Amino acid sequence: MKEGKIELIKDGARLSGRGFEELRPIKIEVGVLKRADGSCYFELGDNKAIAAVYGPREMHPRHFQNAKRAVVKYRYNMAPFSVDDRKRPGPDRRSQEISMVSRKALDPVILRELYPKTAIEVYVEVLQSDAGTRTAGINAASVALADAGIPMRDLVSSVAIGKIDGEVVLDLDAKEDNFGEADMPIAMVARTNTITLLQMDGRLKKEEFERGLKLAMNGCRKIYELQKAALVEKYSKNGNGA
Amino acid sequence: MEKEEGIVVPGDFLGTSEEFTPGMGVYDETGNIYASVTGEISISDKRVIDVLPKVGTPPVPEEGDVVIGRIEDLRDAVAVVNIARVKGKDDRDVASSTQGIIHISNIKSGYVSELQREFGYLDLVKAKVLDAKALRLSTEGNDLGVIKAICGKCKGDLRKKGNTLTCDTCKRVEERKLSDDYGKGLV
Numbered sequence: 024m025k026e027g028k029i030e031l032i033k034d035g036a037r038l039s040g041r042g043f044e045e046l047r048p049i050k051i052e053v054g055v056l057k058r059a060d061g062s063c064y065f066e067l068g069d070n071k072a073i074a075a076v077y078g079p080r081e082m083h084p085r086h087f088q089n090a091k092r093a094v095v096k097y098r099y100n101m102a103p104f105s106v107d108d109r110k111r112p113g114p115d116r117r118s119q120e121i122s123m124v125s126r127k128a129l130d131p132v133i134l135r136e137l138y139p140k141t142a143i144e145v146y147v148e149v150l151q152s153d154a155g156t157r158t159a160g161i162n163a164a165s166v167a168l169a170d171a172g173i174p175m176r177d178l179v180s181s182v183a184i185g186k187i188d189g190e191v192v193l194d195l196d197a198k199e200d201n202f203g204e205a206d207m208p209i210a211m212v213a214r215t216n217t218i219t220l221l222q223m224d225g226r227l228k229k230e231e232f233e234r235g236l237k238l239a240m241n242g243c244r245k246i247y248e249l250q251k252a253a254l255v256e257k258y259s260k261n262g263n264g265a
Numbered sequence: 266m267e268k269e270e271g272i273v274v275p276g277d278f279l280g281t282s283e284e285f286t287p288g289m290g291v292y293d294e295t296g297n298i299y300a301s302v303t304g305e306i307s308i309s310d311k312r313v314i315d316v317l318p319k320v321g322t323p324p325v326p327e328e329g330d331v332v333i334g335r336i337e338d339l340r341d342a343v344a345v346v347n348i349a350r351v352k353g354k355d356d357r358d359v360a361s362s363t364q365g366i367i368h369i370s371n372i373k374s375g376y377v378s379e380l381q382r383e384f385g386y387l388d389l390v391k392a393k394v395l396d397a398k399a400l401r402l403s404t405e406g407n408d409l410g411v412i413k414a415i416c417g418k419c420k421g422d423l424r425k426k427g428n429t430l431t432c433d434t435c436k437r438v439e440e441r442k443l444s445d446d447y448g449k450g451l452v
Contacts, residue, residue, distance in 0.1 A: 060321065060357055079323050080358035132275075134292065134301055138323065140362045169275050172322035174301035176292065177276030214276050254303050255272045258319040 029202045031187040037199070043192045046182065046242055051162075051253035053170050061171025063253075065163035068196060069153035074163035076171040079141035087142075092135035094142050097126035099160050101149040121157045128161050128181065128210040128220035134174040143173060154200035155183045161210050161220070166250050170257075178250050179219060181210035182242035184235040186227060191235045193242050207232075209239045213247035216240065272319060273300040279314055290316030323360030324351040326394050331409070332402065333452055334365060336388045342369045344384045346392065346402060352452060364400065367392060371403035373410075373442050383442040389413040391444050391452070410444035412452075424448065 031038060041047070047068030056062035059075035066072075082088040099122040103112045114122075125147070133143065145167070147160040158181035165179040185195040187203035200206050205225030211218045227235060273279065277300045279291060287293045290302040291314055300306075304318040326332055326348065334346035346365040367390075372383045384390070388411045392402035404410045414423045414430060421434035425447050430439045446452075 060323075078358065079360040081361070081363045138325070138360050141360055169303055170320055172302055172318055172320035174290070174292070175275040176294070176299070176301065178274065212276070214278075251274050254274045258303055259272045 029198070031199055031202060032190060037187075037192065039196055041194075043190060044238055044241070046194045046245060047196065049246065049249055051166060051249055053166060053253050053257040059167075059171075061167045061169070061173070063163045063166040063170060065159050065166070067155060067159045067162070067194070069151060070149070070156050070159040071151040072156060072159040072163045073148050073150060074160065074167040075146045075148075076164070076167045076173070077144040077146075078171075079138035079143050079173070082140060082142040088140045091139055093133070093138040093140075095126050095130055095133060095135070095145065096142055097122050097129070097145045097147070097164070099125055099147045099149070099157065101152060101156070105149045105152045105156075121160075124220055124222065125157060125161050125164065125210075129164060129168065129179055131217070131219055132165075132176045132179055132212060133168065134176065137174055143168075152197075154195050154197040154206075155208065158182050158208050158210065162246060162250065166253060169254055177212045177214050178247060179210050180213050180243040180246040180250060181208065181220065182239055182246060183208040184239045184242070186225065186231060186235070191227075191231050191238060193238045205231075207235055207239070209236070209243070211240060211243045213244045271305070272303060273306060273316060274303050275299075275301050279306060279316075285312050285314035288313040288315035290318055321357060324354035324357055325361050325397075326351050326359060326365075326400065327397050328394055330394045330397075331391060332359075332365065332394060333389065333391055333412075334363075334402075336384050336386060336390060337364075339380060339384060339386060341380065343367065344372075344380060346390060348400070350452070352391075355452065362400065365392070365394075365402045366400060367402045367404060371395065371401070371405060374405055382440045384411065385414050385417055385439065385441065387415055388441065391446065404442055404444075407445050410442040410447075412444050412446050413448065414439070414441055 050066035052064040055064045061076040079093045145164045149156045161181040186205040187199045207223040210220035279298045282296045292301045300316045302318045304316045307315045331352035333350045334348040337347045338345035344367045348363045348365045392404045395401045416432035419435045421432045423430035
């Protein structure tokens, strides 16, 4: 978190002109990749992520198989052109950790016990980034899993909250993330209010945390409705998508 | 059979377990039934509730399904098949273990003296699933058996001549349990 003198809130409004509890515009497209079993393109403001799901298919190497349930593999990757300075391609410590926590955010909703000895592979590519790419990735992956026809308990929705100029706000953009005081992404199952991912960078007071959590949960519910609508729209018009 | 309008997505509440018996594409959690795949609701006369998927679902070989695979190993009494596809669901990988087994007694209805005379290494076979759990397969029947084979000596293509196969390059003659579809490229 850079020390900044940038004023993030001017006359009670954010730099982007959004309200404190307002999400960035969201665009969801289902089934964008022809050769993937399931896919989804997700836009959250200037974040652009694409998720592809393959499988369940037999797990290789064999010793990674689980005899009772499917194993989920998740790869979060940022394209070299996704940030202002070129990002060195390939996995790094940051993307490895994000892959791990994102996998754990989706694991509990997938009915993994139906496909023993197999692997479900989720590939998330970030094409453009503007803070909150892991949440965009999880949202995309969740819809892509549903598009792949993999049985799930529910969809997972994800959004971040943060603190800028002493105010708790929903869905930080890159400027707010860099010069703000805290950033907290969460992922949850909207129907059951089950939180499957919660990370925090920076400091929040107890009251701020509680307020932020409530804000994020409301944001997740809104995204959940959009995810549902995207799936319904895709599959109610054409007879059989796939 | 009763169909309801509209599409449900995973997590949509469908009813309680007092109302319905959970079928396919749904799951039961603390007495409530929810959808687990995207599709349309269907309620049978016996109050079994299913979600008929609108999305492509992962293919799992079931008893009676026809599968396509390649012979990976030949032993005295069994041939090991690596299952590639379930017939009718050719666009997706098999969502289970892929190692199937054909026992010598399930190759054909007649007497089999040697397994090596019915299958060759790397043959493509079409087989029916006898037991989905252990993936025991059978090639009994005219349409089932080897659909593509290569010469054991020179790896050249084998062409069907009557009931035997002849190698295009070295003229070697081999025997197989042939499917009617041998060499036609049909699955």
